[in-house]
Amino acid sequence: MSSEEQTPQAPGNGNGGPDRKPGVFGRIAGWFDRAVQEGRGGARNTAPLRQTPQEAHPRPSDPGARRGRNAAHARMVIPVGAVVSGSLETAGDAEIAGRVEGDITLKGELTLFKSASLTGAVSAGSGHVDGTVEGPVKCSGNLAVGATGRINADIYAGGSVDILGCVTGGVSVAGRLRLGTGCVVNGDVRAGVLVMEEGAALNGQCSMLGTPKEAAAGTADKQGV
Known part of the structure; x- marks a missing residue:
């Protein structure tokens, strides 16, 4: 063989090395890569997923926020037969x-249910009395005294008052x-509007207290505000 003849070369891959068909593991790896790309949207023309905005919640490490929420929704309950001696205060209902x-x-x-008995002053946002109260009652809103309700003291209210029971004391209503x-x-009664059935x-x-503004001012004066 002359020196001009070339020795046959093995088929290459363009990089000087022989082409090799991927083995079993290589084919599995390639299939897995393609599946991942398709799952990510790389091989399909799909719209990107949108993230749903999450509500901001107080951090668990913020006890003040938790106390504020609990106080705002607090409800104090004193059942039948229970006796409480001492003043009570709550930011919620009772x-x-x-x-x-x-x-x-x-x-x-x-x-206050029919079985309730209260000896002391009351200050509330609103009230419904079916029991007995021995003390002044002040409500910034409305007050209702049911047919079984008894209030043996003065009543002051910034809203309206409905009385079906018995009141021994003055009534001042804006x-x-x-x-x-x-x-x-x-x-004696003082009110912006009086309805007597x-x-x-x-x-x-x-x-009569006249205009609503004068009525509110008169009620505040009676309360000592």
């Missing part, structure tokens, strides 16, 4: 069916005062 000897202060609604059938009020008894003087 439901009382037992006996309380002390003042009650709350920002929400006070509900809004409407309704004396329902069968109620008894032993004391047939069968209601008022043993005292009645005066």
Whole structure:
């Protein structure tokens, strides 16, 4: 063989090395890579996924936020047969069916059931009384005294008052005062609007407070604000 003849070369891959078909593991790896790319949207013309915005929640390490939420939704309950001696205060509502000897202060609604007995002053956002109260009642909103309700002290309300039971004391209401059938009020009343139904008894003087602004001012003066 002459020196001009070339020695046959093995087929190459362009890089000087022989072409090699991928083995079993190589084919599996290639298939896996393609599947991953397709799953990511690399091999298909798909729209990108949108992330749903998450609500911002207070951090678990923020006890102040938790206390604020709990206080805003707090409900104090005193069941039938329970006796509480001392003042009570809550930022939420209160439901009382037992006996309380002390003042009650709350920002929400006070509900006194028929079996409830309270000896002390009441300050609430609103109230419904079916039991007995021995002490002044002040509500920034509305107050209702049911047919079995008894209040033996003065009443002050920034909203409206409906009385179906018995009140022994003065009543000062910035809004409407309704004396329902069968109620008894032993004391003077002052109201922006007075509605007295047939069968209601008022043993005292009645005066109107004029405009709503004057009524609110008059009620505040009576409360010593």
